[in-house]
Every structure is written in structure tokens, then in C-alpha cells.
Amino acid sequence: MEIGRELAVAVLIPCFNEEAAIGTVVADMRQALPNATIYVYDNNSTDRTRQLAREAGAVVRTEPRQGKGYVVRRMFADIEADIYVMVDGDATYDARAAGSLVSKLVTEGLDMVNGAREETADSAYRVGHKFGNKLLTGLVRAIFGSEFHDMLSGYRVFSRRFVKSFPVMSAGFEIETELTIHALGLEMPSAEVRTAFSERMAGSASKLRTFADGFRILWTIVKLLKQERPMALFGAAAAILMVVSVVLAYPIFVTFFETGLVPRFPTAILATGLILLSFLSLACGLILDTVTRGRQEAKRMCYNGIPGVHAAAASTLTSSRAA
Numbered sequence: 001m002e003i004g005r006e007l008a009v010a011v012l013i014p015c016f017n018e019e020a021a022i023g024t025v026v027a028d029m030r031q032a033l034p035n036a037t038i039y040v041y042d043n044n045s046t047d048r049t050r051q052l053a054r055e056a057g058a059v060v061r062t063e064p065r066q067g068k069g070y071v072v073r074r075m076f077a078d079i080e081a082d083i084y085v086m087v088d089g090d091a092t093y094d095a096r097a098a099g100s101l102v103s104k105l106v107t108e109g110l111d112m113v114n115g116a117r118e119e120t121a122d123s124a125y126r127v128g129h130k131f132g133n134k135l136l137t138g139l140v141r142a143i144f145g146s147e148f149h150d151m152l153s154g155y156r157v158f159s160r161r162f163v164k165s166f167p168v169m170s171a172g173f174e175i176e177t178e179l180t181i182h183a184l185g186l187e188m189p190s191a192e193v194r195t196a197f198s199e200r201m202a203g204s205a206s207k208l209r210t211f212a213d214g215f216r217i218l219w220t221i222v223k224l225l226k227q228e229r230p231m232a233l234f235g236a237a238a239a240i241l242m243v244v245s246v247v248l249a250y251p252i253f254v255t256f257f258e259t260g261l262v263p264r265f266p267t268a269i270l271a272t273g274l275i276l277l278s279f280l281s282l283a284c285g286l287i288l289d290t291v292t293r294g295r296q297e298a299k300r301m302c303y304n305g306i307p308g309v310h311a312a313a314a315s316t317l318t319s320s321r322a323a
Helices: 022-032 049-055 068-078 095-108 129-144 160-164 175-185 210-228 230-259 265-304 309-322
Strands: 009-015 037-042 059-062 083-086 112-119 156-159 190-197
Touching (some): 009 022, 009 068, 022 037, 022 049, 022 095, 037 049, 068 083, 068 175, 083 095, 083 160, 095 112, 095 156, 095 190, 112 175, 129 175, 129 210, 156 160, 160 309, 175 210, 230 265
Parallel strands (some): 009 037, 009 083, 037 059
Antiparallel strands (some): 083 156, 112 156
């Protein structure tokens, strides 16, 4: 099957002040996926990003709310396609890999293919970004699953089923975390492929703030843990509170059984309060786990109601033969 003839492919490029690279990205994507429609969504750029993207042949649109999450939300809502290729507009990702990523998604009937970054130069990553990526990716792997090794990659291919069942809630760079956990939460068929990652072109600067955005991503992981794995979060809190309570109460019980007296009454009150909080935390976890299961069932039904890549390809092929 020749990609882009049987299935509609859309290339989505979120941009903010990328005049140095956007023309190259659009041209390279046009060469890699000649039948795709290329969309550039500008996020309040103050340079010539929109002009150069339009001159390169892209469909240019704007999103006034500042933040990559808002841009992705708008792109996913506005654009209709069978396959979506999302790539940053900084020319650091290898456009030549787009065809193989799309082919893997179609051939294997996947919902997401993640382009894991493999640096071609030591200067490709900013100081701290590589360590932060490994730390946050490792945390997500430990909590939600071990399928992905580069959670923060901006180079991904999605099926229509993924895009239209994804409730985008993030506003900024934490969107990649949300995309990853959405795939893991619904146990979607996904894959990861190593792709070349190069340094930025002259005149292009990263918009990612190492510490500020790193903490936002970490907080997003905590919030998604509460939403998707509440029993794990509240169960851990209950266990910690119970252990502390037992440690505080043990010497009090020993003294009571030996003398019949409770000499450290404030400590006894504290231990009692902690054990009550432990049971309350456990009860919250059980209740929220039931709520989460209902949300997951609703999301799964929405997901199942959208044709996958294989079904879309078969339908398009049948329609073309009938015509």
C-alpha cells in the first residue's frame, strides 16, 4: 500500500517563533510524505514563522492561547484524517523517518508510534534535558508501564482512533506525558522506533524551561496517577500512615501491658489520628478506583467506536473499487 493514497495523512506542526527552521521542516515533510496535507499551527509567533510556513506550502492556522497543549488540542479537534504525524517545527527530528513510522503504524494496525530520539551530536540535548527526560520517563515506566523509553519526544504518529478519543487537558509541554499515559492507560497497540535527533539550526532556540516545565511535567504525572491509578496513590499513603502510627503506638502498648498506664497521652492521640487517616485514605482509594474504572470503561467504549487503521484502510479500498 502506498501511504497517503488509500489513507488521508495529516502532518501537524505546532510552532512558536521558528522562522529559522519551519521552511526546512515543511519542505522535508513534503518530500517524505508527498501525499500528506501539512498543517502549521502558529502559537503567537512574533517573527516570520507564519509567512515562511505558508511560502513553503503548508496550511497555516493560529492558536491564540499560549502553550503547546492548547495547540495540540486545537489541531486534534480541527483536523480530519486517518493518520496524524506530529512533529516539532525546530528541524531537530529526522523527516526522512516519517514514511517508515507511518508504514509501521498502518502495517501493524497500531494507534501510536513514538519516535524515540537518538542524538546525532552531543549538543543535540540541552544541559539537564537528557537527565530530566530519563528521570521522568523512568517514573512513568515504573508507574504506568515499560513500553516507552522517550516519553517526551515531540515526534509521533497517531491513528484517528487515538486522536479522536484523546481528551487533551494539558496546556503546555506536559502534553507529551499526557499522550503517553493515554496510550498506556487504554493499553493501545503502540510501538517505539529510534529516530535521529540533531541539534537546532542557527537562530532557533528551545522554548522548554528546564526546571519550570520539568516540575509541571512531574505534577502532571502525579495528577494522572491520581486519575488513572488512585488505589496505588492512596493505598501507598494509607500504608505509610499506618506504619508511622504503628511505630508511634508500639512503645505505648508495651508500657500499657506492663504497667496498665498510658504515660504519653499526646503520642497516643497522634497515633490514633494517623491510623484513622490511614483508613480514610484507603477508603478514598477504593471509591476513586471505582470511579476511575467507570471513566476507563467510557473511554474504552469511545475508543472502540472509532475505526482503527486497518478498518479505515479496508473501507477506503472498498469504496475505491466500487467507484
